[in-house]
Amino acid sequence: ASEAEPNAVAMPRAPYPVFTRQEVGRHRSLAERVWVTYGSEVFDITDFVELHPGGKSKILLAAGGALEPFWAMYAVHGQEHVLEILRGYKVGELSPEEPSQPAQGDPYSGDPPRHPALKVNSLKPFNAEPPAELLTENYLTPNQLFFKRNHLPVPAVDPARYRLEVEGPGGRVLVFSLPELKRWFPKHEVTVTLQCAGNRRSEMSRVRQVKGLEWGVAAISTARWGGVRLRDVLAHAGYTEEDEEAGERHVCFEGLDKDLSGVAYGASIPYCAAMGRGAEVLLAYEMNGEELPQDHGYPLRVVVPGVVGARNVKWLGRVSVSREESPSHWQQNDYKGFSPAVDWDTVDFATAPAIQELPVQSAITAPAPGATVPPRELTVKGYAWSGGGRGVVRVDVSLDGGRTWHVAELMGEEQRPGRAWAWRLWRLTAPVPPDRTELDIVCKAVDTSYNVQPDTVEPIWNLRGVLSNAWHHVRVTVAED
């Protein structure tokens, strides 16, 4: 190459072979090779199938056909580096006689309008969190600011035609309209904090890149939920309270939100979590006294107190009981925690339990990172929460990076022991240590089982970036006096 004449004309590349859509359509499996089209180009992505971050089964849905409908659904693909990867697999051109792929209807066109204050992590599907400084202004998060975590387009549900299917023992399916549910079962209200497993993932990404949405500290919110108890509905369907001898069972939920192949979002929780004496799992139709908003599962969703957001299935379509956990991708091959030693080459999702109860968590919501704070006295605010109904017993706050600690004031009321489903907001007003120009503010919480947050992120790093609950640091500048 170094011998090339400086003004040599680049050799035209050999033209790619030309294929019809029918020819492409013959390559639908690893054995036949996996071909796809994008625009007028043809790609053999066989060697990429195992590398697909979204899993092998998902990418094979597009085998033999056009990528566009799938990328419209999973908008994360609309990035330059994805196109670059694709170009590496180009094997041909579509015949110019082929009609171009019909323009895709945007599957997200039915999504509702959202509040402009939300910080959007992903538009399609919609994922967004409120600004941290607004998050703890209210004990109950206003519905419009409540963090949104959608896996798929928001389904358009006609309330008049909505039906919930509940599979009873032996397979008999009961069908309820919303008015029937409301009429037949008593209404219960519970104040519950929901948290995404990926809350605070961006702190994990800073250690080493992880796969997932870059959530800040606000993929957590609290609402007063109203609805019927899942326990009551399952009892009506013929299930009995927790039976010690029955062995392990799971209550499986299916949403009405579906992917292109018709597979619904799904998740499950242990039977005892649904049917135990104290179980307060709701099929909720109200959120903070209002009808459930579209983004939060209208007209009916599951609210599982103390359990990771991912099991709180929205737009609930079907409930069943099974010896096995939900077969859903999100139950089996996502939302699990692994050792920092495990990477995408070595991960075996079958070796880790699906996340249910979340660990103790807290974060600082004010001051903001990088803020300039007054020189003498400082007020720090934040939230703290733990899974499994374990209440928060203490929040320690440090202004010097964790060397010395203050005990913060916990605000609001304590919920009942073992049923502390909602967060505690907290506040600390303390003198600013003299002669400091910078402060490293830290918080850490303790729950009723005296579990604490780990000191640092590195040792809990995991490839999916979930369960990010190390001490939260906010670094600020002190104004001159």
Added chain:
Amino acid sequence: ASEAEPNAVAMPRAPYPVFTRQEVGRHRSLAERVWVTYGSEVFDITDFVELHPGGKSKILLAAGGALEPFWAMYAVHGQEHVLEILRGYKVGELSPEEPSQPAQGDPYSGDPPRHPALKVNSLKPFNAEPPAELLTENYLTPNQLFFKRNHLPVPAVDPARYRLEVEGPGGRVLVFSLPELKRWFPKHEVTVTLQCAGNRRSEMSRVRQVKGLEWGVAAISTARWGGVRLRDVLAHAGYTEEDEEAGERHVCFEGLDKDLSGVAYGASIPYCAAMGRGAEVLLAYEMNGEELPQDHGYPLRVVVPGVVGARNVKWLGRVSVSREESPSHWQQNDYKGFSPAVDWDTVDFATAPAIQELPVQSAITAPAPGATVPPRELTVKGYAWSGGGRGVVRVDVSLDGGRTWHVAELMGEEQRPGRAWAWRLWRLTAPVPPDRTELDIVCKAVDTSYNVQPDTVEPIWNLRGVLSNAWHHVRVTVAED
């Protein structure tokens, strides 16, 4: 003083005034001053009362009289530095005409013989742990090696005359002999790990001195317990299953082990922990298939799965239900966790909840600290456990101080979800990193709620040295190849 002649003879001290025992006996309160005798000396300890590490109420029991009977009970006092403190308060001598204090019968003379392998932390009361290297040789700890944690002398209980009192609703007291309990209620067996709140306290003391027994990593052991269910006995007495509307209640236990003033060891657990559907709290009369040993509560003790050792009351004498927690010193003013910012001057025991469920824990039992290990491959062993029935899902082990991690192999069977009351033993065999002469071996566990152990001890330091569950480090030397 600098003017004193170098060879001046020391002035003889003015002789102390002489008192009778009757005169000493007039000083029994802070208002009258608090005097005590030890041997033939008289001390005014009024100013020490508030400083007494064992609490004001305990030291006042000795006011106006001899210290010997109390020190015989709490043998921690038999140390030179305690005598030194006492000497500072000397105010007189006992009249030589006073008969000397009768020799104290040793309240511990009835204590049983113990296994010589135990590492004794305190002889009177008896507190001892097995050597770490023996601890994890067996999944079920042999009774003789099971850690012993007594607060008082072991009471001598005549099995023929033993009675358990159970206070029913309205105050009616039921009385059961041991054969009656065995005859009237079904026998249940549960494998449960018990852990002292002070396990691994010695690591906390290394940061800053704490008050308490210097436990290593072995104040934890596992047994198969056999007995009747507390739930069955309380139901027989007229209590019903957990009633959501009944408000907070507690089941209080009193031991037959009593201090000099006749106050029994006591503790309580939340009512729902005893009466919930899945509750497996035992009144145990068997330990690993044998009659309960004297040190472990013969003939009957409480076993509260998933809960700190201190609530597992031994030599059980009485059970009652109350709106309040046990009034016992050990429930109210001990066995609670505080911020590292709290010291003995600022502590308010009313501000922290009594420890019930313990946080996730793990430790290395082999190799031993300071050992020389083979140069190529190393096997590390240990235990992991969590409170509240939360199982252990993973143990990470590092050979380089926590920079990189391996996943250890969990041994034995998994108990049922939510009822994982017993530890998991674990093992890792890994190559020794080349060119290392020293290794800093670390372990940390993850439980089913994905709680993890904190990285370091300092931020969880607390004045009582409880809840010591930071990463466990063992430093070893690598043998030359």
